[in-house]
Amino acid sequence: MSTSTQQSPRLSHARDLSRPGFIVKLILMALVNALGIYGIMASYGQEEWGVLAFLVVTLIVVNYVYFSKRAIAAKYLVPGLLFLIVFQIYVMANTAYVAFTNYGDGHNDAKGPAITQIMKTADGRVPDTPTYPVAVLDRDGEIAFAIVDGDEVKVGDIDEPLTVVDDAVADGDRVTEVPGATILNISEIQQRQNEVLDLRVSMTDNPDDGWLRTDNAAMAYVAKSTLVYDEAADTFTSAEGKVYTADPEQGLFVADDGTTLSPGWRVGVGMDNFTRVFTDSRLSGPFVSILIWTFAFSILSVLTTFALGLLLAVVFNDPRVKGRTFYRAMFILPYAFPGFLAALVWKGMLNQEFGFINEVLLGGTTVEWFTNGFLAKLAIIGVNLWLGFPYMFLVSTGALQSIPGELAEAAVVDGANPWQRFWSITLPLLLVSVAPLLIASFAFNFNNFSLIYMLTGGGPNYPGAPFPIGESDILISMVYAIAFESGNRQFGLASAMSILIFVVVGVVSWLGFRQTRKLEEIV
Amino acid sequence: MAKKRVVLENENDTRLRGGRWWAQVGWKHVLAVAMIVYCIFPILYVLSASLNEGGTLTGSNQLFRSFSLVNYQELMDSDFVRWMLHSFYVSSVTAIGTVVMGAAAAYAFSRFRFTGRRGGLTALLIIQMFPQMLAFVAIFLLALLIGDIFPALGVGSHLQLILIYLGGALGSNTFLMYGFFNTIPHELNEAAKIDGATHAQIFWGIIMRLVTPILAVVGLLSFVGSYGEFILARIVLARPENYTLAVGLYVWGSDERNAPWGLFAAGAVLAAIPIILLFMYLQKYIVSGLTAGGVKG
Numbered sequence: 084m085s086t087s088t089q090q091s092p093r094l095s096h097a098r099d100l101s102r103p104g105f106i107v108k109l110i111l112m113a114l115v116n117a118l119g120i121y122g123i124m125a126s127y128g129q130e131e132w133g134v135l136a137f138l139v140v141t142l143i144v145v146n147y148v149y150f151s152k153r154a155i156a157a158k159y160l161v162p163g164l165l166f167l168i169v170f171q172i173y174v175m176a177n178t179a180y181v182a183f184t185n186y187g188d189g190h191n192d193a194k195g196p197a198i199t200q201i202m203k204t205a206d207g208r209v210p211d212t213p214t215y216p217v218a219v220l221d222r223d224g225e226i227a228f229a230i231v232d233g234d235e236v237k238v239g240d241i242d243e244p245l246t247v248v249d250d251a252v253a254d255g256d257r258v259t260e261v262p263g264a265t266i267l268n269i270s271e272i273q274q275r276q277n278e279v280l281d282l283r284v285s286m287t288d289n290p291d292d293g294w295l296r297t298d299n300a301a302m303a304y305v306a307k308s309t310l311v312y313d314e315a316a317d318t319f320t321s322a323e324g325k326v327y328t329a330d331p332e333q334g335l336f337v338a339d340d341g342t343t344l345s346p347g348w349r350v351g352v353g354m355d356n357f358t359r360v361f362t363d364s365r366l367s368g369p370f371v372s373i374l375i376w377t378f379a380f381s382i383l384s385v386l387t388t389f390a391l392g393l394l395l396a397v398v399f400n401d402p403r404v405k406g407r408t409f410y411r412a413m414f415i416l417p418y419a420f421p422g423f424l425a426a427l428v429w430k431g432m433l434n435q436e437f438g439f440i441n442e443v444l445l446g447g448t449t450v451e452w453f454t455n456g457f458l459a460k461l462a463i464i465g466v467n468l469w470l471g472f473p474y475m476f477l478v479s480t481g482a483l484q485s486i487p488g489e490l491a492e493a494a495v496v497d498g499a500n501p502w503q504r505f506w507s508i509t510l511p512l513l514l515v516s517v518a519p520l521l522i523a524s525f526a527f528n529f530n531n532f533s534l535i536y537m538l539t540g541g542g543p544n545y546p547g548a549p550f551p552i553g554e555s556d557i558l559i560s561m562v563y564a565i566a567f568e569s570g571n572r573q574f575g576l577a578s579a580m581s582i583l584i585f586v587v588v589g590v591v592s593w594l595g596f597r598q599t600r601k602l603e604e605i606v
Numbered sequence: 607m608a609k610k611r612v613v614l615e616n617e618n619d620t621r622l623r624g625g626r627w628w629a630q631v632g633w634k635h636v637l638a639v640a641m642i643v644y645c646i647f648p649i650l651y652v653l654s655a656s657l658n659e660g661g662t663l664t665g666s667n668q669l670f671r672s673f674s675l676v677n678y679q680e681l682m683d684s685d686f687v688r689w690m691l692h693s694f695y696v697s698s699v700t701a702i703g704t705v706v707m708g709a710a711a712a713y714a715f716s717r718f719r720f721t722g723r724r725g726g727l728t729a730l731l732i733i734q735m736f737p738q739m740l741a742f743v744a745i746f747l748l749a750l751l752i753g754d755i756f757p758a759l760g761v762g763s764h765l766q767l768i769l770i771y772l773g774g775a776l777g778s779n780t781f782l783m784y785g786f787f788n789t790i791p792h793e794l795n796e797a798a799k800i801d802g803a804t805h806a807q808i809f810w811g812i813i814m815r816l817v818t819p820i821l822a823v824v825g826l827l828s829f830v831g832s833y834g835e836f837i838l839a840r841i842v843l844a845r846p847e848n849y850t851l852a853v854g855l856y857v858w859g860s861d862e863r864n865a866p867w868g869l870f871a872a873g874a875v876l877a878a879i880p881i882i883l884l885f886m887y888l889q890k891y892i893v894s895g896l897t898a899g900g901v902k903g
Contacts (some may be wrong), residue, residue: 103808118756125755134755156804159714160726163776170745170773171733177744186747224762224845248715261618341768394642404634411640412886419885420649421834423852424874427859428652431867437663439651441864471646532738537856559740579742585736592735 108304112149116142141165175585178578183351187573190347197348199290201319201336202285202308204345208305210294217295217303219279226275226297228284228303229258229266236261239284245295247253270560272300319344333455358580369545370561375528377557380463384528387468387522391417392475393513397505400483411480417474426537428467433538434539457556459539463555466538467528473522482516483509522595535560558584649878655871663867672685677872686845686873689854691831692764693877696850699768699828704775705821711776712783713809717795727784734777738770739837745770746841762844773833779824786820787813826888830881851877 119142126134131219145165184190192200215230227240229251236251236258252260259266272279283294286305293307310319310327319327319336327336327344334350335343361367395414399407417425432439432549433452441450452462486509494504535541541556541564550569552561558580566577656665659674681687714720715727738745746761749770753760760766790813798808814821836852843849847856855877858870 102804104804117714129754131751131755134751156714156718156720156723158805159718159809163711163780166707166769166773167733167776170770171736171738171741171777174738174741174744174748174773175736177747178741181744181747185663223644223757292790338855345705364701395637398637399633401631401634402640403631404640406635409847410638410642413645415885416649417880419882421830421852421881423836424652424855424878427855427870428648428874430859431663431666431870432648432651435664437667441666442664442667442712469644473645474764526737530740532739533834536836537860542858556768562740563742566746567841574743574747581740581743584740586738587742589732589735593732596731596735 108149109332112146115145119145141384160296162438178581178585181574182356182578182582183353184349185334185347185352185355185573186349186575186578189345190572190575192346192348194329194334197334197346198312200346201344202290202310202312203294205310205321206283206296206306206308209305212305214295214302214304216257216293216301217297218261219272219297219300220261220264221267221271222264226278227264227283228282228297229264230295231256231258231301235569237256238264239295241282241284244285244287269300326354352575356576357583359576360580365547365549369548372554373552373556373558373561375554376460379558380460380529380531381525383464384467384471384531385524387464388471388524389475389479389517389521391468391475393479395472395476396479396483397509400480407468411476414476415473417469418477422470422531423533423537425470426466427536429462429469430538451541454543456543459555463535463538467531467534470534471524471528477519478517479513482513485516486512518598519595522592525595526592529557529588529591530559530584531557532559532563536563558587578598652871652874655868656875658868658871660868666867666871677868678876680800680869681872681876684869685849686869686876688847689849690877692848693851696764696768696771696839697829697833698834700771701825703768703772704779704828705825707772707775708779708783708824709814709817709821710809711780712760712787713813715780715784716787716790730777730780734781734887738774742837742841745838747841761842762848764843764848767839767842770838771828771835772825775828779828782824783817783820786817790816792895822888826884830884833881 119138122138123135123142125238126132126138129579139470145161148161150155161394187490191197215232218229220227222240225240226240228245229236229238229248230245231253232245235247236253237245238248238251238261239245248261250262251258268274279297279300283296283306285294287291287600293394294303295303296306297303300302309322311434317329321327325338325342327338329335330337331350332348335347337343359366360370399410404410433441435441435451437550438452440446441452450458452458490512491504494508499507535555535557537555539555541553541560543553544551548562550565552564556564560579562577562584565573565580650669651666654669654671657670657673657675658666659672659676660666715723726819749761749766752766753763758765759769794812794816795808798812803811835851836856837848839853840856843853846854849857851873855870855873857864858873
């Protein structure tokens, strides 16, 4: 028992070189450190100070945790926490921040890049400059231009001005090979036509030297801005003498007659995004309808799936029914079938003109499943019932097993009929264990984006709304439409709406968890 | 206790005949058959459409009119194979990462007493209420930022998508695992420690083996979750050649007018098979796992 006092104190496993685990750890840590240091250098180059600070702190913490004798619990927690901090907490914080800005199309960047962009958009060909046969390159997905200037090959892209590439090959005045890049052929260029036409490659670091652009992907010419930026006055002057003044409130250059230059830059707009939902009349009507429908959809989804699932669970909890294992396997099939596929298959079956349901089951009638708002909602609830009841069936079946049999037996002795037994004993006991899952199901359906997006696409659309949103959209698909689907993507407004959803989901979950005493159990 | 009841009832009920049998048991079989039709009908429909040579929506309405593998052959020459590989790659790595990180965190919360433990658990519970997916706008912006610094992790990369999925690993799974870890007696740790095992040996060699059922459930749920995840994949994966199944099949299936419906159906069948098999194989684990998460604290 007490032999340990005679041994020399054992090395902590964290430093014991003789153990294979230590070697593995060393290798992993070397990789992590290498990646971290690379990131630190890259973020220094990009002047991303926030990222740089985060990486430095993270590297120090990680090295301390894994080489220290203490902090044993932290060894297990750090990897998960890092991911959580970056991809969940930071992301939420950034959502909150973006919600108070005008970030979006036309306000994509800081002021400096916006000024450069304005100059590049309003450009024209500089007279008497040479044209160059140009090769269009693809470097890791980024389009770049390559030209022969004198006897040197120069390559540049959207971020990087033309620079000499030594080991490139040119045939006469046309570049034929650039290491690390592929030269696009005509059909590839056609596919990415807009990217090629929009690309401006700066001649040098100085914007006054102009930039290379092309109209036909064969010849490139030098262009310069027709707008002149006056740094002291913070104004642009056009060739015709019109003056655009910077407006820090809107993040735009505005002329006296109200015309603006595009793009603008990001500025804080306070609560504008939040109030806009209620004050913009084209948006507030659809928003309120969508809010109501979102609640209706989530509540109805939980109720219908739970009702059917529970019914089946109770009915087939009867050991006298033979083949229950087979039945159960069949009932689970819709749950096992990937949800996104189910939504698409049902979309096909519900197709107004050619779908199976209208053509065969309803004998060739044209029920407007997707063009009538009410029917679209009905279709959603119906398809979600198919998708969701097996989960409730599984859960209820499991929960039924945990209800002691004596209670039912005692009730039988007391003369209760099956109905009374169900309502007074089975259901209340079942709800104790199932309620948290019902709340989780509510929260899930509140954000059931793929079902809505794949089945109805949110349609039928509200006419006149500034975004492609429709009657069967729920809040999250509305956010998606605002952020990514409209011609004018508005990240600020979308983030503000995300926050509203966060609040609703958070409050509901909190109420639910408090109700089910979930919080007490972790103590 | 439950078993005892089963035996009793079986003894009594084998004698049920005729009307009483119908009233108490028989109708349940009828209900079961009706439910089975409801459950498998869409699956049969898509299977039939996938075997239909014409490959249009209208042509698919006569079930099993033709048996042709044309759609499947065409599928093999399309981007589908690539999408499938991408889906498997992304989902497997995500599942493994989720299991390892979630188990490690649950173990720390279950076995160690450290400052901030209670606060950490409560914080996790609160964070878990806010689905990561909701912040998809900020995730998109973060993907752009990361791509500037680590070009290999930029928009369009599968690794990026995996990292994003792993960001949600702790929130949703720690509690499921935490409850299970608590059921493993602490004495095991102490006994192993006395025998001279290191922390790593206790975790990997003893605990992880005892909690295999919950690991399987979490791994499976994570796999299935990322296999069918759409919105983040749609945002991160920009081009058809790096789509996952969810994004690729959506593009095929949602095209109303000239939808390659036969191709879509064949793709849907192939995409669904592995998931259905996984479910059937691990059914017991799922049932016990789901209820364990719900019932135990």
